[in-house]
Amino acid sequence: MSDIRLEGVTKRYGTFAAADSVDLSVTQGEFVTILGPSGSGKTTLLSLISGLNRPTAGRIFIGGRDVTNATAQERNIGLVFQSYALFPHMTVLENVLFPLGVRKIGGAEANRLARDALKLVRLDGLEERRPSQLSGGQQQRVALARAIVFKPDILLLDEPLGALDRKLREELQVELKQLQRTLGVTTLLVTHDQEEALSLSDRIMVLDKGRTQQVAAPTEAYLRPANRFVAEFLGIANFVGLPDGGQGLVRPERVRLSANGAANGSGKPAKVVEAIYLGQMVRYHLALEGAQSIVAAVPFLGTAHAPGEQVMVSWDSADIWPVT
Amino acid sequence: MRTAGRPAPRGPEDDDAMTRSNGFSFIAPLLVLMVVAFNAPIVYMLGLAFWEKGRGFTLEHYEGLAETPVYLRVLGNTMRIALIATIANVVIGYPLAHWMRSLGSRARMFAIALVVLPFWVSILVRTYAWIVVLGNGGLVNRFLQWSGLTDEPVSFLYNELGVTIGMANVLLPFLVLPLFAAMVRIDDRLLQAAASLGAPPRTIFWKVYFPLTLPALAAGALLVFILCLGFYVTPAVLGGGRVPMISNLLDTLINQIPRWEQASAISTILLIVTLLIFAAYRRLDRKASA
Numbered sequence: 001m002s003d004i005r006l007e008g009v010t011k012r013y014g015t016f017a018a019a020d021s022v023d024l025s026v027t028q029g030e031f032v033t034i035l036g037p038s039g040s041g042k043t044t045l046l047s048l049i050s051g052l053n054r055p056t057a058g059r060i061f062i063g064g065r066d067v068t069n070a071t072a073q074e075r076n077i078g079l080v081f082q083s084y085a086l087f088p089h090m091t092v093l094e095n096v097l098f099p100l101g102v103r104k105i106g107g108a109e110a111n112r113l114a115r116d117a118l119k120l121v122r123l124d125g126l127e128e129r130r131p132s133q134l135s136g137g138q139q140q141r142v143a144l145a146r147a148i149v150f151k152p153d154i155l156l157l158d159e160p161l162g163a164l165d166r167k168l169r170e171e172l173q174v175e176l177k178q179l180q181r182t183l184g185v186t187t188l189l190v191t192h193d194q195e196e197a198l199s200l201s202d203r204i205m206v207l208d209k210g211r212t213q214q215v216a217a218p219t220e221a222y223l224r225p226a227n228r229f230v231a232e233f234l235g236i237a238n239f240v241g242l243p244d245g246g247q248g249l250v251r252p253e254r255v256r257l258s259a260n261g262a263a264n265g266s267g268k269p270a271k272v273v274e275a276i277y278l279g280q281m282v283r284y285h286l287a288l289e290g291a292q293s294i295v296a297a298v299p300f301l302g303t304a305h306a307p308g309e310q311v312m313v314s315w316d317s318a319d320i321w322p323v324t
Numbered sequence: 325m326r327t328a329g330r331p332a333p334r335g336p337e338d339d340d341a342m343t344r345s346n347g348f349s350f351i352a353p354l355l356v357l358m359v360v361a362f363n364a365p366i367v368y369m370l371g372l373a374f375w376e377k378g379r380g381f382t383l384e385h386y387e388g389l390a391e392t393p394v395y396l397r398v399l400g401n402t403m404r405i406a407l408i409a410t411i412a413n414v415v416i417g418y419p420l421a422h423w424m425r426s427l428g429s430r431a432r433m434f435a436i437a438l439v440v441l442p443f444w445v446s447i448l449v450r451t452y453a454w455i456v457v458l459g460n461g462g463l464v465n466r467f468l469q470w471s472g473l474t475d476e477p478v479s480f481l482y483n484e485l486g487v488t489i490g491m492a493n494v495l496l497p498f499l500v501l502p503l504f505a506a507m508v509r510i511d512d513r514l515l516q517a518a519a520s521l522g523a524p525p526r527t528i529f530w531k532v533y534f535p536l537t538l539p540a541l542a543a544g545a546l547l548v549f550i551l552c553l554g555f556y557v558t559p560a561v562l563g564g565g566r567v568p569m570i571s572n573l574l575d576t577l578i579n580q581i582p583r584w585e586q587a588s589a590i591s592t593i594l595l596i597v598t599l600l601i602f603a604a605y606r607r608l609d610r611k612a613s614a
Contacts, residue, residue: 052516072519085517089535098531099521146521 002063002153002186003028004049009058011044011210018044020210021058026154026203029184031177033197036207037233042190043158045207049188050156051075063153078147078185082159084139086131092118092142093127099150117149118142120179137168144176148183155180157189161196173200194234198222206230224321225249231323236283236295240320248320255296257284257305258312267314270294272305286313366595372588385589395573395590402569405484405559406552409491413548416492417499418541424500425507436504439497447494451561454490455481458562482564490558495551499544506540539611546605550598570594 004026011019018041026032034042047053049060051072059068067075086095096114100106105113118124121141131139140160147155160176161169177200180187191197197204198218206213206221206229214226225231228239231249238250256267273293274285282304284296294313305311376382389395424435442450457463458480465477480486510533518528556571563572570590577587 050520052520072516073522073524075520076522077520079517079520081513081517083511083513085511085513087514087518087532098518098523101531102522102524102527150522 003030003061004154004186004188005061006045006049007059007061009045009048009055009060011041011048011053012056017041017210019048019055022207022210022212024205024212024215026186026188028186031180031187031189031200031202032205033189033191033201033203034205034207035191035194035197035233037192039209040192040207041210042192042207044210046156046158046188046190049154050077050079076150076153078150078152078155080140080143080147080155080157080160082162084131084143086139086142086146088131090130091127092123092129092131092134095131095142096146096149099146103150105150113149114145117145120148120182121145121175136164137172140164140172144179148179148185152185155183155185155187157187159191160189162191162193169196176200198234204234206233208233223251225323228323231321236297238294239323240292240294240315242320242322246322246324248322250294250315250320252283252295252297253281254315254319255294255298256314257296257298258314259305267312270311270313272307272309272311274307275304277304286311288313369588369591372585373592376585385585388586389589389593395586398568398570398573399590399593401567402553405488405491405567405569406549406555408484409488409495409552410545410549412488412492413496413499414541414545417496417503417544418537420496421500421503421507424504425510436501439500439504442494443497447557448561450494451490451558454486454493454562458486458489481562482566484563484567486562487559487567487569490562491552491555494555494558495548498551499548502544502547503537503540506537510536539608543605543608546601546608550601550605553594553598 004024006022006024008021008023009019010017010021020041022041022045024032034045036042044053048055049062051067051070051074055068059066061067062075062077087098090098093114096117097110100110100113115124115127118127121144123138123141123145126134126138131142134142140163144160157176161172164172173196189196189200201218203215203217204221205215206226208229214221214230216224216226221230222234225234228237228247231237231239236252238252238255239247240250242248258267268288270286270288272284273287276283276285277300280300281297282300284298284305286294286296288294296313373385374381374383376384420439424432424439427435455462459465460477460479460481462480464480465474468474468478480489514532514536515528518532519525523531554571555569556575559567559569559572560575563569565572574587574590577583577590
């Protein structure tokens with residue numbers, strides 16, 4: 001269990017900076033997600049922290065120790081790849097025993113640790129299977145067990161749920177969160193999935209073009225994004241004009257809708273362009289006057305406005321967050 | 325008035341029967357050629373070894389083999405040379421394939437071309453080229469003498485050393501290409517995962533990389549060994565008749581002494597040994613591609 005500190009970490013390939021003076025501080029036991037589109041440099045950052053890659057500039061500290069020039073072997077990090085990277089010629093148990101064997105832990109002690117780790121990811125009973133005989137979700141659990149069995153200082157997860165279908169992904173998100181809390185291990189997760197980032201992490205670091213855009217708690221980043229990129233990347237963003245000439249963010253669920261001409265019908269008239277039924281919610285794509293479009297997310301209570309219908313939209317000025 | 329012409333219904337069986345008969349008539353000439361040119365001679369050869377005119381079934385020729393030590397010595401000699409050439413191939417081929425894997429895609433294509441290139445040159449030409457290289461006044465000996473490593477020329481030719489070098493060279497692609505293919509298939513992330521789990525490079529190689537290449541290595545080595553057993557040109561030319569291997573012995577028995585029965589008995593043993601090794605090869609190959 002250790003904290004992680006990045007100071008001005010930069011990785012350049014020629015003139016292209018995959019990571020551009022990134023600072024980050026993760027406290028012990030914290031769950032931080034690095035979120036960004038593909039090509040934002042998030043996987044590069046993870047490979048720098050894991051030691052599979054060396055930064056061009058900057059320093060990396062794990063548990064207060066400067067590991068900038070340490071090899072991956074010297075860092076004691078649990079790393080989980082999106083592709084699982086299980087050893088195909090070994091059984092599940094042998095895969096989990098591998099990091100223990102490297103650390104000269106053998107015999108009954110190693111067996112007990114490995115079986116405990118497999119139990120923790122609910123894979124007991126599958127010890128003798130080969131990775132090819134397991135489902136994607138099971139393979140991911142083996143990779144997780146292998147990464148935690150040797151009590152790593154930190155846990156790094158590279159899009160660990162990216163290859164799984166939605167339902168399984170949501171299940172594993174809950175398990176991952178619980179597992180992380182049980183172990184109390186400092187965890188860094190990399191993903192391009194904003195929902196995953198919002199639901200799992202204590203804090204989110206939003207990355208774009210190798211540069212940090214914002215580091216904040218999920219609610220903070222969602223409601224008070226540091227800039228337009230963060231606002232748009234974390235969910236749907238409506239931008240409205242402010243009296244001072246700037247722009248403000250209004251999230252779809254903050255937009256109120258009322259039937260045209262109703263008694264409380266205040267706000268601006270708008271036309272329903274599209275109504276998308278999402279189960280608990282209906283998402284409306286609306287056209288305001290002057291060709292401005294607005295998205296509203298409204299709880300579904302039995303009836304919905306049809307496309308073409310005229311409605312009134314409004315929002316509280318307190319729900320507007322100015323962005324640049 | 326229109327008449328509704330109904331096409332005669334044709335069941336799927338008709339289609340099947342048609343394609344089947346068509347297919348057969350297409351391959352029939354090839355089949356005849358195979359039976360007449362390959363299978364019949366083999367059966368005839370097997371028969372020669374077991375049947376004596378007017379006497380019927382006999383094991384006499386095999387008894388003759390067992391009683392003549394020179395035959396067994398040649399068989400043992402062949403096995404030994406084949407084994408040494410195979411080991412030489414593995415020792416040279418494994419690092420070569422491993423190095424090719426580490427190259428960029430362009431350099432890799434170039435390296436593959438260099439490995440495959442000898443395939444396009446006649447085996448006879450290549451074997452004679454070794455005479456130029458390995459002869460007493462050849463490249464290797466001139467270098468050895470120039471560098472002062474030896475005073476006298478080392479005799480590489482017309483002995484087992486020359487035969488082994490020649491066979492190893494000719495057969496190298498048969499080992500390197502499948503091995504390289506298996507190595508390229510290994511995901512780099514497996515090696516990275518092993519490193520991140522704390523394994524030093526030596527452990528990564530022996531516990532992860534090598535086991536993943538082992539089926540291809542074993543299959544390739546067996547293939548080379550099988551090919552070595554039946555090699556004729558290289559031992560004949562580089563051995564100069566002084567390194568007897570099975571194929572050369574067969575040549576003598578058939579073309580010089582005429583003792584066909586003895587030759588076919590030896591061939592049968594060679595065939596059985598080869599089939600046994602081939603069965604092992606198939607098993608490994610299936611494992612390698614699984």
